[in-house]
Amino acid sequence: MGLKEKILTKSLWVYHVSSGSCNNCDIEILDCLTPRFDIERFGMQLVGSVRHADVILVTGAMNKKSLKRFKRVYEQAPKPCFVVAVGTCSCSQHMFRPSYSMEAALDEIMPVDVYIPGCPPKPEAIIAGIVKLIEKVTRK
Amino acid sequence: MKLVFSYFIFPGFLFTLLLGGWGWWLERKLTARFQYRIGPPWYQNFIDIMKLFYKEQIIPVEANKTLFVLSPIISFSSVVLLSLMINQSYFYGRGFVGDIVVILYLIIIPSLFIILGGIASSNPLATTGSAREIKLMLSYEFIFIVSLIIVIIKSKGVISLEGIMDYQQKFGSHLWSISGAIGFVLSIFYIQAKLGIVPFDVSEAEQEIMGGPFIEYSGPLLGFYKLTKAFLYFILPVLLILLFTGESLGWHLIYKYLIMIVIISVIKNTNPRLRIKDILKLFWFLFFPLGCVGVVLAIIGY
Numbered sequence: 344m345g346l347k348e349k350i351l352t353k354s355l356w357v358y359h360v361s362s363g364s365c366n367n368c369d370i371e372i373l374d375c376l377t378p379r380f381d382i383e384r385f386g387m388q389l390v391g392s393v394r395h396a397d398v399i400l401v402t403g404a405m406n407k408k409s410l411k412r413f414k415r416v417y418e419q420a421p422k423p424c425f426v427v428a429v430g431t432c433s434c435s436q437h438m439f440r441p442s443y444s445m446e447a448a449l450d451e452i453m454p455v456d457v458y459i460p461g462c463p464p465k466p467e468a469i470i471a472g473i474v475k476l477i478e479k480v481t482r483k
Numbered sequence: 484m485k486l487v488f489s490y491f492i493f494p495g496f497l498f499t500l501l502l503g504g505w506g507w508w509l510e511r512k513l514t515a516r517f518q519y520r521i522g523p524p525w526y527q528n529f530i531d532i533m534k535l536f537y538k539e540q541i542i543p544v545e546a547n548k549t550l551f552v553l554s555p556i557i558s559f560s561s562v563v564l565l566s567l568m569i570n571q572s573y574f575y576g577r578g579f580v581g582d583i584v585v586i587l588y589l590i591i592i593p594s595l596f597i598i599l600g601g602i603a604s605s606n607p608l609a610t611t612g613s614a615r616e617i618k619l620m621l622s623y624e625f626i627f628i629v630s631l632i633i634v635i636i637k638s639k640g641v642i643s644l645e646g647i648m649d650y651q652q653k654f655g656s657h658l659w660s661i662s663g664a665i666g667f668v669l670s671i672f673y674i675q676a677k678l679g680i681v682p683f684d685v686s687e688a689e690q691e692i693m694g695g696p697f698i699e700y701s702g703p704l705l706g707f708y709k710l711t712k713a714f715l716y717f718i719l720p721v722l723l724i725l726l727f728t729g730e731s732l733g734w735h736l737i738y739k740y741l742i743m744i745v746i747i748s749v750i751k752n753t754n755p756r757l758r759i760k761d762i763l764k765l766f767w768f769l770f771f772p773l774g775c776v777g778v779v780l781a782i783i784g785y
Contacts, residue, residue, distance in 0.1 A: 347537060354531045381520040386527050391693030394541060394701040421539035421701040
């Protein structure tokens with residue numbers, strides 16, 4: 344485990360991409376910032392611009408329209424940048440799999456580092472997922 | 484050797500960086516405590532800046548590359564120069580006649596190059612942020628000059644930091660007179676606007692224009708902006724302490740600096756963000772007449 348990874352995992356700046364989700368996962372992500380869960384004590388921050396991001400949280404099933412946009416967002420992020428799929432929709436398309444507007448699941452197109460299943464996942468589950476991400480990064 | 488030490492370590496670069504980053508952390512921690520959160524650990528800002536320095540650097544294709552790259556570096560170097568001047572006159576009493584005018588010039592440069600960097604990145608949101616910052620500058624720099632005039636009149640026309648300190652050590656702090664108190668209050672609002680925190684953070688409002696001028700910056704260049712901000716977190720409170728409460732200096736700096744940070748974060752956490760229209764109204768039609776009253780009182784001798 345290098346010093347770089349240690350520093351990176353102590354200040355993960357999170358950018359939130361909603362690819363047409365039903366807003367439940369987004370609300371649960373915002374819950375992580377509230378006094379009860381407070382992810383700022385681990386140095387995580389929700390940033391407004393993808394240029395500052397270290398982690399991209401994706402919610403919702405990736406449809407044809409939002410896929411193009413998400414690819415552009417991912418290319419704009421400075422590397423090293425990790426992708427976390429939040430919610431069952433972005434993990435496995437959930438019940439939207441036979442829909443006409445679905446091309447492929449997120450992980451068939453993008454490298455996804457951590458999956459957080461749940462509909463919607465609890466804030467505790469999201470924090471546990473981020474901890475898994477930190478373990479994965481520092482083990483490399 | 485002693486000169487190098489004083490430039491790079493004790494009152495210079497490293498000292499300011501440590502105390503500024505720590506003061507910024509204290510402000511974040513107090514904000515967290517106001518909201519019943521726990522808040523980040525004490526080393527958070529240093530880690531953030533270190534991380535930014537090895538992230539990938541992206542320069543937009545449509546940006547004006549020279550200006551985009553140079554503006555964070557110039558704003559950082561001007562802030563380093565400023566910290567040297569203020570700390571040297573604080574700790575060693577080294578200064579020259581008229582250094583307060585040089586400080587006035589240097590203190591504008593960071594905001595100016597944040598504006599230029601935002602415009603150079605050719606992002607519509609960054610341009611909006613820069614336009615707002617220009618309007619902010621028109622209001623707050625003006626007020627700071629008025630409060631500097633009050634200080635200069637109070638200390639019988641001395642225009643060096645050292646002279647102002649000497650005057651206050653002989654005749655008492657300016658803060659304990661009516662005009663001095665007016666100048667101090669105006670300068671606190673100036674600090675708030677200069678650091679770009681609530682109620683005057685329209686230029687980099689995270690929720691509406693996503694960081695304003697910083698939106699296209701990533702990696703080391705964003706790190707330079709963060710360093711600039713960390714330095715300003717130390718320089719501006721110390722400048723105010725020096726100008727208004729110069730009666731007792733030395734180790735008194737510690738609790739005075741803490742009090743300044745607490746004042747800043749209390750104002751931050753008890754106010755909503757003002758619109759740019761309201762900020763201009765506040766500064767020009769409320770604070771400027773107040774400053775004029777302060778100048779008149781200072782001439783009369785109160």
